[in-house]
Amino acid sequence: MDNVNLNEEGYLTDFSQWSKEVAEKIAAENEISLTDKHWEVVDFLQKKHNNEEALSIRGIKKSGVINIKEFYDLFPGGPLKISTKIAGIPKPKSCI
Amino acid sequence: MPKSNVKKMLFILSKATIENVYAAFIMANGARMEGIEAEIFFTFFGLEAIQKKKLEHLHVATVGNPAMHMPTMLGGLPGMEALATKMMKKEMEKLDMPPIGEFLEILSDSGCKLWACKLAVEMFHLEEKDLIDDLDGILTIGDFYSRATEDNTQMLFV
Structure with missing residues (x-):
């Protein structure tokens, strides 16, 4: 990916x-083709990140x-690792 | 970070103290989150963690636990375990660690297999109805070994 x-x-x-x-x-590099549901999750993760809320599987x-x-x-x-990568936000640091 | 060579983690949980149960759960969940397969075999006192009536009433060990930094006799006083447990649960909640029942649901939904040890189930006179609904079955230790179907499987006793 350039730029x-x-x-x-x-x-x-x-x-x-x-x-x-x-x-x-x-997503393609991770052999995923994005559906509407994927985008919903990406949107959720980005919102959580913007609100500075920690991401976890419980969340x-x-x-x-x-x-x-x-x-x-x-x-x-x-x-969680792959979805945050696709969402363009940092890898979650939590152990849970 | 290089990719792990571990493909599957098999855990044997033999204790019912909160610190041991959470250790096993966090490691199993952590494995799934990294794309590693995980299974837990509950045996002996570890069975308390999958008994419907007991799983939310597990305690921290205050006696015989040097990390509690209190005299052993104090740890044995009535209410001490409950107090230490309450304090620990409060700290865990702050870190968004789920209670045992919810954690088991998360593990099961994440594809972590949950097995009860046949010998221990018989020894404690338990029936399937006493155990959580998410249980994948009751196995012998031999059955559990046969779950190690691929290379780079690790087994851990907690």
Whole structure:
């Protein structure tokens, strides 16, 4: 991806460089093609991040947007790590 | 960060003290969050963590636990365990750590398999109805070993 700065783990370092096209490219690298439900989750994660609320799997359970099973289905192989990467926000630091 | 080579984590939980149960749960959940498979085998006192009537009443060990930094005899006084447990639960809530029942739901929904040990179930005269609905089954230790179906599986005793 040109003109986008990523850290060594592939997360955007500057959210202003995020766009839907960037999200789609990161998703494709993780073998995910984004559906409406994915976008809903991305939107939820970005809002949480903007409100400086910590992200956790428990937060996903309470989100009202998606349940944990769907979350694992939509973003296989480490759902919170991959979904935050697609959303252009930092990797969550929580152990839960 | 390089990708982990661990593909699957198998946990044996044999204790019912809160600190041990949470350790196992956090490690199992952490594995799933990293895309690593996880399963927990509840045996002996660990079975308390999956008994409907007991799982929300687990305690911190105040006796025989040097990290409590109190004389062992004090830790044995009535109410001491309950007090220490209450304090610990308060701290855990601050970190958004779910209570045991909710944590089990999260683990199950995350695809972590939950198994009860057949021998221990028989020893404590338990029936399936005493155990959580999310339980995946009752296994022998041999059955549990056979869950290690792929390379780079690790087994951990808690």
